[in-house]
Amino acid sequence: MPSNLPDLSDRAQQLLKTLVERYIEEGQPVGSRALSKGSSLSLSPATIRNVMADLEEMGLVSSPHTSAGRIPTVSGYRFFVDSLLTVKPMKSKQINKLRNDLGIHERSDNVIESASKLLSDITCMAGVVTMPRDNGVSFRHIEFLSLSQSRVLVILVTNEQEVHNKIIHTSKQFSAAELLQAANYLNSVFEGKDLVSVRKKVLMELIEAQKRMNQAMIDAINMAHLAFQEDGDKNDYVLSGETNLMEFAELADMGRLRQLFEAFHQKRGIIHLLDQCLQVQGVQIFIGEEAGYDPLGSCSLVSSTYKVNDQVVGVLGVIGPTRMAYERVIPLVDVTAKILSSALNQKN
Amino acid sequence: MPSNLPDLSDRAQQLLKTLVERYIEEGQPVGSRALSKGSSLSLSPATIRNVMADLEEMGLVSSPHTSAGRIPTVSGYRFFVDSLLTVKPMKSKQINKLRNDLGIHERSDNVIESASKLLSDITCMAGVVTMPRDNGVSFRHIEFLSLSQSRVLVILVTNEQEVHNKIIHTSKQFSAAELLQAANYLNSVFEGKDLVSVRKKVLMELIEAQKRMNQAMIDAINMAHLAFQEDGDKNDYVLSGETNLMEFAELADMGRLRQLFEAFHQKRGIIHLLDQCLQVQGVQIFIGEEAGYDPLGSCSLVSSTYKVNDQVVGVLGVIGPTRMAYERVIPLVDVTAKILSSALNQKN
DNA sequence: ATTAGCACTTGAAGATAGGGAGTGCTAAAG
């Protein structure tokens, strides 16, 4: 979505760049005088004022009031990020520390959580990591336990050690023996298979079942169909360091802040946004209203996808005020995504 | 912890009562004039000022500055709550609505969550409910799955349908068959038993095992010992409506608010506090610093215990500013605890 | 014991003035 880039003289670009950098650093409108000193160009404030007037006309900067300096608009940030930004690559020492901190965890939940926490700790903003999608998840083991009436507790183990459970409602009441038999059958047939293909196969067999199978198998397949149905709530994420956001002056308004926190809580809107990030591989940035989600009003999101077995399965990122140090956050998010990918891959 | 109650003339009590009520309602220091009109006593402001001076001397009220009215101190609230408060019992219509809203949920997690959410929604403050303790939890089913090396994934089903899982490290590597055998043994011996007594029994057998059992049983018991070890992180709670707290003027300070939210997040201190509430059956109230936990500085907690099978297994409550409508919150918490108890009992 | 009267204190809200930062415009300089 790179909106058609306005073309600017080198000088204007240079000035915009230092303006944005300066504003990110100081958080206050920057005036012509400051720019004159701060930029390598040696121009008088007056000249710079002319350029600023042009930039303002193009909608890249704006001034809060007539006698203040200029601050970047969303388009200004966008242009900056797309064309002017010089990212500061992370030092390998830091990368190693990161890799180390993300270290060995018994369960993948924990890796996800650490990643989120790491992102928030390092940036002093909010870190977010989505739970990995089912893609590439393999079937390990299934178990049925009968509850009252015709309800059955399903315990499904995937990826060696991840335990999911849910309750399904069956058409009739099964005995413990029948349930055991069904589980045994499914375990023997599907062990180690990819969950997506398992679902597909179950669906196929569901159709053919009536013809050539015995009742026990039909029951098993029927139950498998229910058991493997995608959990809607699998769409989830781990958020850390929300409270860091309370420190930023631009988010100090209680009303907005509350709206933001409630959005984090309800998850819906945020998940929708993160899903969009999932579509494009690699780092992606939403600045302010670009996200199209009001509660994130004056926030930016820097995200990147992470993979398992070369399949994109999730997104991780940092949420902070639009005025954030993109040149540091971007490489951090990028590297963290890669480290997380490799950490998750080791498991299998 | 009812600190030795100061004895006050009826008149002073009456005045303190209306003062606190008034302050809770309006949120502003209340002066002698207002009290003179508001109370049923017909006294002149001047007389009331004398009484107020006494109350201030006793530390029950204080004035923010010389020419403001008085506001209750913590001790003032305490006295009010202990001796003066007239609770407004809930209308049975409301109770029924509550009972209904807490309705039927498949899994007890959900009941807990709804309860918390209900508390926060109704009070417009924060609701909190601890997860039920293990007391009275019964063993339903256990399952072992071998992972790499000597690690074993344990899946434990309790109370008919609650699934717990963890990874244990065994002394040697077991085959799938051995694990199955061990699980079968444990399932047959312990099915339906109370988890606490199961733990006890396992411990006893652990000692006697060497003598009179075969290797398979020894292995089973050894693993059971690891598998049943109490999860430390079972100490958990569900919190709702934190964001409601952002609306209160007395908590408007970002710094304090952040501290509070972080306390919610870390859980440790809050759990400690809730554990204290667990000791005393029924409704309990901590006002401000009484809690002995700084982040809850100007908050109060109204809590009550809830039970399963006549055993106290958890606490639920409301957290809000010290200036809260105790006369409504107290019965609400009380009733909710009872409804939750009965909802949980229905399950078994 | 209660009350009226009164001087006094204090914070909240508004008005006022000064200063600083920065602008846009114009006209001169390069």
Next chain:
DNA sequence: CTTTAGCACTCCCTATCTTCAAGTGCTAAT
């Protein structure tokens, strides 16, 4: 034609002052 110096102007921020209402404590009268 571009750049720059100069200048009047705008706007916000802060500090100071004033006024006002609310409420107090004290004293003296009831």
